[in-house]
Amino acid sequence: MGADDLVGQLATANDRIVAPTWHGPGAGLIRADIGHRTPGCPCCAMRLDVIDGLMRTVRRATRPDRVFLVADQDDDLASIVYSVLSDSDLMRHVRLDGVAVVIDAVATATRIAATGSVGGGRDVDGLALADVIVLRRFGDLTHGGFEGLTTVLDEINVVGTRLTVGHQLSSTAAGDLARAVTGLDAWNHVPMVGRGPLRLVSGVGVTRERPSTILLRQTAPLDAAAVDAWLDRVIDSYGPGLLRLQAEFAVEGDVLPVRCHGVRSFAASYMSDHASASQHGESLVVLVGHGLDATDLASGFASTRVQ
Amino acid sequence: MTDHLLTSIDERWRSTVDGGGRLLAWSTGGRLLVVGADGHTIVDEPHKTTEPMTPDPVDAAWIGEGRVVIADAVLGAVFAGSGPSENNDVLGASRVKSVDGHTVLGGDDVVALFDAARHTSSPRVVGTGIGPCHTLDHIGGSQWAVGGTRGLIVLDAEAGTVEARVDLDGVRASTAAATARRFVVADLGGVLHVLDLDHITPGIELHGSAEPVRHLAVGAAGDLVVAAAQEDLSWWRLDAVGHPTHEPEWVAAHDEPVTALAMGASDLVASGDAGGTVRIWSPLMIDYPVASLALDDEIVAVAWRPGGTTLAVASMSGSVVVCDVTAGALA
Numbered sequence: 074m075g076a077d078d079l080v081g082q083l084a085t086a087n088d089r090i091v092a093p094t095w096h097g098p099g100a101g102l103i104r105a106d107i108g109h110r111t112p113g114c115p116c117c118a119m120r121l122d123v124i125d126g127l128m129r130t131v132r133r134a135t136r137p138d139r140v141f142l143v144a145d146q147d148d149d150l151a152s153i154v155y156s157v158l159s160d161s162d163l164m165r166h167v168r169l170d171g172v173a174v175v176i177d178a179v180a181t182a183t184r185i186a187a188t189g190s191v192g193g194g195r196d197v198d199g200l201a202l203a204d205v206i207v208l209r210r211f212g213d214l215t216h217g218g219f220e221g222l223t224t225v226l227d228e229i230n231v232v233g234t235r236l237t238v239g240h241q242l243s244s245t246a247a248g249d250l251a252r253a254v255t256g257l258d259a260w261n262h263v264p265m266v267g268r269g270p271l272r273l274v275s276g277v278g279v280t281r282e283r284p285s286t287i288l289l290r291q292t293a294p295l296d297a298a299a300v301d302a303w304l305d306r307v308i309d310s311y312g313p314g315l316l317r318l319q320a321e322f323a324v325e326g327d328v329l330p331v332r333c334h335g336v337r338s339f340a341a342s343y344m345s346d347h348a349s350a351s352q353h354g355e356s357l358v359v360l361v362g363h364g365l366d367a368t369d370l371a372s373g374f375a376s377t378r379v380q
Numbered sequence: 381m382t383d384h385l386l387t388s389i390d391e392r393w394r395s396t397v398d399g400g401g402r403l404l405a406w407s408t409g410g411r412l413l414v415v416g417a418d419g420h421t422i423v424d425e426p427h428k429t430t431e432p433m434t435p436d437p438v439d440a441a442w443i444g445e446g447r448v449v450i451a452d453a454v455l456g457a458v459f460a461g462s463g464p465s466e467n468n469d470v471l472g473a474s475r476v477k478s479v480d481g482h483t484v485l486g487g488d489d490v491v492a493l494f495d496a497a498r499h500t501s502s503p504r505v506v507g508t509g510i511g512p513c514h515t516l517d518h519i520g521g522s523q524w525a526v527g528g529t530r531g532l533i534v535l536d537a538e539a540g541t542v543e544a545r546v547d548l549d550g551v552r553a554s555t556a557a558a559t560a561r562r563f564v565v566a567d568l569g570g571v572l573h574v575l576d577l578d579h580i581t582p583g584i585e586l587h588g589s590a591e592p593v594r595h596l597a598v599g600a601a602g603d604l605v606v607a608a609a610q611e612d613l614s615w616w617r618l619d620a621v622g623h624p625t626h627e628p629e630w631v632a633a634h635d636e637p638v639t640a641l642a643m644g645a646s647d648l649v650a651s652g653d654a655g656g657t658v659r660i661w662s663p664l665m666i667d668y669p670v671a672s673l674a675l676d677d678e679i680v681a682v683a684w685r686p687g688g689t690t691l692a693v694a695s696m697s698g699s700v701v702v703c704d705v706t707a708g709a710l711a
Contacts, residue, residue, distance in 0.1 A: 104488070106472075106512040108529045108550035108568045110592070119568065121529060121550070122512065125474075126453070129436060132680065133417035134400035134698050161591065161610065161637065165654055165678075 386708020401694030486513025527551030560602025644684030652679025
């Protein structure tokens with residue numbers, strides 16, 4: 074069971090979930106349609122098939138009010154999220170609510186036992202930025218496999234939750250999963266880092282190969298121009314390796330918080346429509362990516378305070 | 381003499397297609413096909429409707445005056461109308477056009493060629509090497525230009541051969557002035573490429589748009605190109621070689637992003653936006669629209685009747701308007 078099967082079963086379990094069918098017979102033969110805004114530039118790789126398919130799904134008389142992306146581990150989830158967030162046509166119609174990655178728990182645990190790693194490149198990137206990691210065949214894991222897998226996933230992903238399923242999705246599990254997915258609103262506020270009360274995870278698992286997660290927080294009101302300048306510097310310095318940027322800024326003079334989300338070289342800020350942590354003067358930033366320098370990011374963020 | 385200042389719009393009819401509007405296609409003789417987002421159709425008149433014909437229509441065209449073909453992401457090529465309904469699997473079916481009995485459908489790294497004898501049987505399939513098809517234009521005779529993620533090809537549909545190839549990154553919009561042998565494409569980065577159809581090269585690059593160009597139109601003479609990016613229209617006047625004769629003229633044409641664009645007879649340009657406004661523009665005076673029309677939701681398609689002044693418009697909510705646009709005239 075992969076992402077396609079999972080989405081199909083979720084749609085069966087919950088008639089409020091629409092599983093778009095973008096490809097017909099022979100879909101497995103169709104390759105990802107990857108274009109670049111700048112020829113050859115990996116930071117602006119666009120999944121044109123995702124943009125076109127999603128556009129057709131939402132551009133109709135009755136359109137979905139929430140959008141979740143479900144991908145397999147080897148899909149280039151960072152490129153998919155970049156495409157969805159940065160395409161100007163999609164931005165009018167799609168508010169990204171969450172992303173889920175489906176992995177085979179047994180195969181992944183076996184790979185960890187053999188190599189100490191869940192894989193490289195896009196495999197790890199997708200796991201790092203996911204809001205939900207769906208572990209299929211979880212019940213087949215040995216105790217050692219379970220320990221190894223959860224330890225590595227804890228290091229890679231601190232922003233999401235995990236759900237476990239068997240070989241096939243039971244109706245009960247499908248219902249639980251559907252509720253979990255439809256309850257997500259993860260790309261429109263700062264995620265609950267660590268699956269509970271926020272905890273500081275500065276520099277978790279910092280290696281060039283494995284993405285790290287950094288949480289920045291301050292309670293002083295921020296200067297809007299300084300925040301914009303700092304975000305520009307973050308994109309310039311870390312854009313190519315940035316897998317997820319989410320922030321909520323308590324900006325001086327604004328009653329409601331300013332929110333920001335982004336991936337790679339794209340970031341967008343917008344005024345929140347409801348109150349949250351920053352209404353109490355707290356600003357939060359979560360960054361997931363490769364090569365993040367916690368000291369540099371923390372000092373830059375501190376400099377955005379109103380002087 | 382023509383003075384577009386006095387241009388008027390007169391509605392012929394207004395209707396609704398179930399599921400939301402998606403595609404408009406005119407036949408050469410003036411028959412209209414409206415395809416909804418869930419496959420419902422309207423043919424010619426508001427009361428002539430059909431049940432859903434395809435699950436995920438992407439493009440549509442008339443074959444002559446009695447038959448239609450719809451490119452569908454799920455089913456491939458779907459033929460309907462007079463004669464039996466048929467469909468042919470074509471991977472990644474995305475663009476379709478039909479001229480003089482030749483129906484060409486662009487798919488994932490392939491083009492499917494249906495001639496008059498093959499509309500209900502297997503097509504000839506030609507590999508393109510340009511990835512998924514995003515644009516398809518008839519450029520005269522048996523020649524077709526096909527744009528894809530990795531470039532552009534010129535295809536001879538009669539011979540089933542690729543005659544020319546140009547590497548371009550992300551061809552997303554195109555427009556052809558076949559008699560003027562001019563072809564213009566927009567890539568993902570927002571650059572326009574002006575190509576001479578008799579000597580296919582990467583062509584002359586036109587820069588200036590910070591936003592990706594999503595919609596293009598060219599006049600029949602090939603000397604006027606209009607490009608839409610976000611809320612703006614840019615007007616490019618080109619010389620015989622394809623170089624701009626002046627700096628492009630930019631107009632903040634809409635309050636919302638432009639979502640549809642088409643150039644008709646007399647070089648009148650129709651543009652539709654995300655707020656449901658349709659505006660008619662004249663190349664004689666580009667600062668202000670010469671006429672406007674309001675629908676209730678984002679415009680998904682505008683299409684001029686070939687050689688005529690009748691305009692069809694469809695919106696995301698399903699509204700369809702057919703109107704006559706009469707260019708003003710001074711004695």
